[in-house]
Amino acid sequence: MIKQNNREIGSIYEEKTAVWLLDRGWKILERNFRCRQGEIDLIAGKADVLAFVEVKYRLGYGHGFSQEAVNPRKQKVIHRVAEYYLMLHPEGEQKICRFDVAAFGEADELTYLEGAFGGM
Numbered sequence: 001m002i003k004q005n006n007r008e009i010g011s012i013y014e015e016k017t018a019v020w021l022l023d024r025g026w027k028i029l030e031r032n033f034r035c036r037q038g039e040i041d042l043i044a045g046k047a048d049v050l051a052f053v054e055v056k057y058r059l060g061y062g063h064g065f066s067q068e069a070v071n072p073r074k075q076k077v078i079h080r081v082a083e084y085y086l087m088l089h090p091e092g093e094q095k096i097c098r099f100d101v102a103a104f105g106e107a108d109e110l111t112y113l114e115g116a117f118g119g120m
Helices: 006-023 072-088 091-094
Strands: 029-033 036-044 047-059 096-104 112-118
Touching: 006 029, 006 036, 006 047, 006 096, 006 112, 029 072, 036 072, 047 072, 072 091, 072 096
Parallel strands: 047 096
Antiparallel strands: 029 036, 036 047, 096 112
């Protein structure tokens, strides 16, 4: 059996999350938006909401639940990247911005947390 690297695994779960969002009427605006401050996995828009989505996967619970990996340090990075995104896309400032987490566990089931941590 060939072991996949973390980037490949991350891409699989980011795609699953994107499909889940699309099925619910969201538009994927960016995938893996990167800047000097860091990265956001997905940026999605729907009506008057702009969601900055962090996707996490954990095989087993030995290191805690997936969503626990979005700790205060990671949240700070996501905030900075979101601010940079809004600087490049000022039309986004007219929307309600929130930070969501898509967490996948051992059974490959998605727990989607809207507004998982402080908004802008």
